Amino acid sequence: GDSVTQMEGPVTLSEEAFLTINCTYTATGYPSLFWYVQYPGEGLQLLLKATKADDKGSNKGFEATYRKETTSFHLEKGSVQVSDSAVYFCALSPNSGYALNFGKGTSLLVTP
Amino acid sequence: GAGVSQTPSNKVTEKGKYVELRCDPISGHTALYWYRQSLGQGPEFLIYFQGTGAADDSGLPNDRFFAVRPEGSVSTLKIQRTERGDSAVYLCASSSTVTSGGAGEQFFGPGTRLTVL
Secondary structure, three states: OOEEEEOOOOEEEEOOOOEEEOEEEEOOOOOEEEEEEEOOOOOOEEEEEEOOOOOEEEEOOEEEEOEOOOOEOOEEEOOOOHHHOEEEEEEEEOOOOOOOEEOOOEEEEEEO | OOOOEEEOOEEEEOOOOOEEEEEEOOOOOOEEEEEEEOOOOOOEEEEEEEOOEEEEOOOOOOOOEEEEOOOOOOEEEEEOOOOHHHOEEEEEEEEOOEEOOEEOOOEEOOOEEEEEO
């Protein structure tokens, strides 16, 4: 079945460091891809999304590009801040369905 | 405006008891989803409503789990004969559109943490 695999954390970075969180997927058809973020004590929030191959989603300095040839949707940010500390979830929605399939999440801690 | 709300925020029960978890979606959202998140895992889909009907209940783990949305707004997730393995955070989400090619943006509630002793 459809699934998402993302790199395990925790990831610890210094402020202003470059961030990459890897995400690969397995799906039939053409899924939509998402990154959700969960800040401490808060609910899940959509960070960015891409609905077709080669689309780039971006928000708050984060970017991810839908790569069909490598079935990947890696999350990147050029310069992280302490306020980016959170758990990040990669997710997909199958072409024929509406539920989200989530990865296990990657915890990010950014230190001053 | 008000987001998705869930009550209670925490529920502690004993093995074998019955529990109900409530979700109030964003006003006007026609689609409503339930997920379950175990410790250290991502959310796992349980059931999806479009209006009053369950459009997809393929994620419900067994017949002890049931959900309703009688008026197309508030939804209740019901768990009978609870087991310790049911302990998790139960998340509700709603969306205003369901587009071809996948889900519209889903807005999540804060969750109900269920602990079965």
